[in-house]
Amino acid sequence: MKKILLVLFLSVFYNSISAQVKFEAQTERSSYGLNERIQLVFSINNEGDNFVPPKFPGFKAEGPFINKGNQTSITIVNGRVTQKREISTQIIYYLTPTKKGTFTIGAASIEFDETIYKSAPIKITITDPIQMPTYPGQQPTNVNYGEGIHLVAEMSTKNPYVNEPVTVIYKLYFEPRSIVGNFRNFKAPKYNDFWSQYIDMKQLRAERGKYNGKDFSMVVLRKVILYPLEAGAKTIEPFKIDLDAEVPTGRRDWFGEYEMRVIQKSLSTGMQTINVKPLPENGKPEGFTGAVGKFDFVVKPSKTSLKAGESLDLEVSVSGKGNLKLFTLPKPVVPSALEMYDPAHTENVQTPVTGMTGKISDKYTIIPQFKGKYTIKPMEFSYYDLASKSYKTITSKEITIDVAEGDGTFVANTPSANKQAIQKKEVFQFNKLKTEFISASKKDFLGSGLFYSLLFAPLLLIPIVMIARKQKEAKDADVVGNRVRNNNRLVKKYLSEAKKQMGDKVPFYMAMEKALHNFLKAKLHIETVEMSKDNIIELLQQRNASEISISQFMELMNDCEFARYAPATETAMHNDFDRAIEIITELEKQLK
Amino acid sequence: MKNKIILFFLFLVSFANASESIDATTFKKGNDLYNKGDYEQALKSFESIANQGNESADLYFNIANCYYKLGKVAPSIYNYEKALLLNPDDEAIQTNLSFAQKMAIDDIKILPEVGFKKMVKEFTSTFHYDTWAWLAVFIAFLSLLSFLGYYFGNTVFLKRTFFSLFLLFLVGIGVTIFSAFLQKKFDTNYNPAIVFAESTTLKAEPKNSSEDVVTLHEGTKVFVLEELGNWKQVELTDKTKAWIDKEAIKEVKAKN
Numbered sequence: 001m002k003k004i005l006l007v008l009f010l011s012v013f014y015n016s017i018s019a020q021v022k023f024e025a026q027t028e029r030s031s032y033g034l035n036e037r038i039q040l041v042f043s044i045n046n047e048g049d050n051f052v053p054p055k056f057p058g059f060k061a062e063g064p065f066i067n068k069g070n071q072t073s074i075t076i077v078n079g080r081v082t083q084k085r086e087i088s089t090q091i092i093y094y095l096t097p098t099k100k101g102t103f104t105i106g107a108a109s110i111e112f113d114e115t116i117y118k119s120a121p122i123k124i125t126i127t128d129p130i131q132m133p134t135y136p137g138q139q140p141t142n143v144n145y146g147e148g149i150h151l152v153a154e155m156s157t158k159n160p161y162v163n164e165p166v167t168v169i170y171k172l173y174f175e176p177r178s179i180v181g182n183f184r185n186f187k188a189p190k191y192n193d194f195w196s197q198y199i200d201m202k203q204l205r206a207e208r209g210k211y212n213g214k215d216f217s218m219v220v221l222r223k224v225i226l227y228p229l230e231a232g233a234k235t236i237e238p239f240k241i242d243l244d245a246e247v248p249t250g251r252r253d254w255f256g257e258y259e260m261r262v263i264q265k266s267l268s269t270g271m272q273t274i275n276v277k278p279l280p281e282n283g284k285p286e287g288f289t290g291a292v293g294k295f296d297f298v299v300k301p302s303k304t305s306l307k308a309g310e311s312l313d314l315e316v317s318v319s320g321k322g323n324l325k326l327f328t329l330p331k332p333v334v335p336s337a338l339e340m341y342d343p344a345h346t347e348n349v350q351t352p353v354t355g356m357t358g359k360i361s362d363k364y365t366i367i368p369q370f371k372g373k374y375t376i377k378p379m380e381f382s383y384y385d386l387a388s389k390s391y392k393t394i395t396s397k398e399i400t401i402d403v404a405e406g407d408g409t410f411v412a413n414t415p416s417a418n419k420q421a422i423q424k425k426e427v428f429q430f431n432k433l434k435t436e437f438i439s440a441s442k443k444d445f446l447g448s449g450l451f452y453s454l455l456f457a458p459l460l461l462i463p464i465v466m467i468a469r470k471q472k473e474a475k476d477a478d479v480v481g482n483r484v485r486n487n488n489r490l491v492k493k494y495l496s497e498a499k500k501q502m503g504d505k506v507p508f509y510m511a512m513e514k515a516l517h518n519f520l521k522a523k524l525h526i527e528t529v530e531m532s533k534d535n536i537i538e539l540l541q542q543r544n545a546s547e548i549s550i551s552q553f554m555e556l557m558n559d560c561e562f563a564r565y566a567p568a569t570e571t572a573m574h575n576d577f578d579r580a581i582e583i584i585t586e587l588e589k590q591l592k
Numbered sequence: 593m594k595n596k597i598i599l600f601f602l603f604l605v606s607f608a609n610a611s612e613s614i615d616a617t618t619f620k621k622g623n624d625l626y627n628k629g630d631y632e633q634a635l636k637s638f639e640s641i642a643n644q645g646n647e648s649a650d651l652y653f654n655i656a657n658c659y660y661k662l663g664k665v666a667p668s669i670y671n672y673e674k675a676l677l678l679n680p681d682d683e684a685i686q687t688n689l690s691f692a693q694k695m696a697i698d699d700i701k702i703l704p705e706v707g708f709k710k711m712v713k714e715f716t717s718t719f720h721y722d723t724w725a726w727l728a729v730f731i732a733f734l735s736l737l738s739f740l741g742y743y744f745g746n747t748v749f750l751k752r753t754f755f756s757l758f759l760l761f762l763v764g765i766g767v768t769i770f771s772a773f774l775q776k777k778f779d780t781n782y783n784p785a786i787v788f789a790e791s792t793t794l795k796a797e798p799k800n801s802s803e804d805v806v807t808l809h810e811g812t813k814v815f816v817l818e819e820l821g822n823w824k825q826v827e828l829t830d831k832t833k834a835w836i837d838k839e840a841i842k843e844v845k846a847k848n
Contacts, residue, residue: 333697333791333809334697335665335694335695335696335697336694336696336697336698336699337694337695369694370694372691372694372695373663373695374694374695375663375665375695377790400663427687428657428660428687428688428691429657429684429687429688430657431622431623431626431627431653431654431657432649432650432653432654432684433620433623434650435619435648435649435650435651436648437615437641437646437647437648437651438646438647438648439645439646439647440642440645440646440647441645444721444722444776445722445725445726446721446722446724446725446772446773446776447725447776451725451729454729454732455725455728455729455732455765455769456732457732458732458733458735458736459732459735459736459765461736462736462739465739465740465743466743469743
């Protein structure tokens with residue numbers, strides 16, 4: 001307390017001089033022994049807010065303790081009285097060194113009047129423990145008190161697989177003669193990268209145990225089950241605890257009993273490293289979701305035959321021992337006509353020291369919408385068996401659900417626009433009983449040669465027909481040619497015999513006469529007996545033959561008659577023949 | 593010589609009849625087995641007919657029914673689709689197909705086609721393209737006859753009537769040929785396939801490292817658009833396009 005007052009005085013002194021805000025850190029000395037307590041004072045000559053302490057590396061700090069000072073000084077100079085009021089604030093920490101060396105305590109900061117003030121860092125050197133001065137009547141401080149108390153973390157394995165349970169038991173060993181108690185400041189690690197579960201000890205009970213071959217009393221403080229979540233070297237933070245222990249001082253009292261002394265002790269297990277092995281990649285099943293342990297897998301429908309619109313429950317469950325809470329159950333795959341809702345997940349898992357056991361299950365509600373037979377595919381569940389160090393896969397059986405016709409109400413209410421709603425009466429159709437087979441390798445007609453020829457033939461025929469007709473008309477229009485052709489035809493018809501006899505006078509003119517008669521017979525429809533000249537002329541006139549033609553014809557007939565008995569030359573015969581042709585042609589035209 | 597040719601034809605006809613009757617017997621046998629509930633054996637009978645290169649909508653329908661009864665989704669839907677290709681208007685096939693589709697896991701939206709293209713498609717799909725072709729040939733002959741009627745008709749009325757008919761038939765030829773080729777094009781581009789793999793993941797690009805688009809299950813119908821290496825580009829009924837592993841699907845039009 002003296003010291004504090006001194007400091008106070010000093011600070012007040014300073015302040016009165018500078019009269020400005022000052023913030024600084026102070027210790028009594030700059031060098032301490034390992035077993036000494038250091039008083040660190042941050043002082044400000046005013047009120048401050050938002051004090052931010054520095055870090056205290058290498059020290060165990062207690063505090064802060066805040067001291068507020070209020071001082072009024074009265075000064076009388078030459079009869080003038082000045083009154084000054086001083087405010088000061090002190091923030092005090094008590095530091096206990098934990099190791100030797102030179103440490104720097106960084107700057108602390110404080111805010112006053114919207115300005116931040118920082119203290120200068122200070123250096124402290126920690127030396128070997130020094131002999132404390134002994135005072136009469138005071139017990140010598142025994143630094144070795146409490147050496148016989150150990151906090152130990154026992155691990156079931158330091159080299160587990162991912163998701164293999166690791167049990168950590170925190171045990172406190174102490175000398176059988178000592179008494180421990182008043183456990184406080186439990187500082188449990190956070191177990192990053194692990195799934196952890198505490199098993200709290202309902203009652204701490206001392207047992208006999210051995211530590212380093214010596215007999216000790218032992219208390220199990222806490223049990224933790226850890227499931228490593230990923231592979232690699234993982235550190236586990238230390239478990240720390242403060243306790244009071246009554247330890248023997250090594251001396252005896254007046255009555256010969258061991259003299260006991262209560263000491264405070266902080267214990268820590270220290271950092272520990274667990275080397276987590278990954279599960280083997282070799283033979284890892286496709287649907288593996290990380291289950292490790294030993295399990296049984298069951299898929300069970302509540303019923304397999306029901307009406308459309310009714311519901312059934314499908315329970316997918318895994319039971320056994322392993323990381324039950326740390327994997328997902330496989331999801332059933334059902335046909336779209338079965339409406340499946342999100343599952344209700346239930347966990348019934350106990351966690352004893354050996355790891356999780358129990359059962360987890362997903363219960364799906366399924367409502368078939370339509371009549372039919374539906375299959376729910378077999379489901380697979382894979383896990384890594386720690387006992388046999390291998391992957392195991394359990395496949396459930398295929399489930400067939402027989403859905404009968406419902407009462408229709410549900411189906412009607414379901415708006416399923418994408419489904420072709422099957423009418424109530426529609427049933428699965430039976431096989432076709434009759435059929436006509438065709439060859440599967442049938443050739444296309446479209447695009448084949450036959451197609452094109454059949455298509456274009458009629459179209460090509462159109463111009464052909466047109467050309468044919470055009471040619472015929474052209475022929476009809478050819479006058480000279482027509483005459484020649486007509487003459488030839490008539491000659492062929494009536495004068496062919498005469499032409500044969502050309503040059504032989506008597507048969508030629510007989511043939512000529514006969515030809516003329518034949519022409520008349522054909523044209524006038526008369527018999528040879530009726531052929532008098534008058535008759536012929538009359539008939540020809542009736543048929544509109546011209547007078548010239550008639551006279552020419554008659555003349556020719558007479559000529560033919562006379563020529564039979566008169567000498568005739570070859571030229572005359574040709575002349576008569578041509579005349580016959582001319583007249584017959586002329587008459588032919590006129591007698592139409 | 594003539595006699596020999598006739599004999600040969602007679603032989604051919606009788607041979608064809610014989611093979612047809614064998615198929616008919618097998619078909620009947622299959623139906624009997626099916627009725628007894630021996631779907632496996634019935635399936636074998638039906639498939640033996642198909643394996644000999646003969647087909648009919650009814651045959652594929654019966655095969656599909658067998659698969660349905662055996663609870664095999666993908667082959668069932670596949671054969672119903674095959675039957676529908678041969679006989680698109682059969683109600684029994686459509687009904688049973690919808691039963692089979694309910695067994696399938698995926699429920700993909702069916703986006704209907706809209707607009708002019710749909711109208712054209714509806715029109716051209718009235719007939720098979722070969723039917724259209726025969727129709728074109730028939731109308732070509734009709735147009736020839738009407739032209740002749742026009743060309744040689746000797747009254748104005750006849751000439752007018754036949755000429756209008758002739759023009760009408762010419763338009764008819766155009767429409768039928770256009771429809772035939774359009775329908776053939778639609779037919780070629782219509783390439784349905786059924787997913788046979790129990791579950792397969794469709795990718796945005798034809799490689800395994802590509803982004804996943806959607807996962808399909810057995811029995812889902814897709815339409816094949818392109819092929820590249822081990823991948824086929826497919827379109828789903830909701831018009832999603834993605835690449836699928838070639839082995840995961842079976843095209844309905846593929847020969848067995």
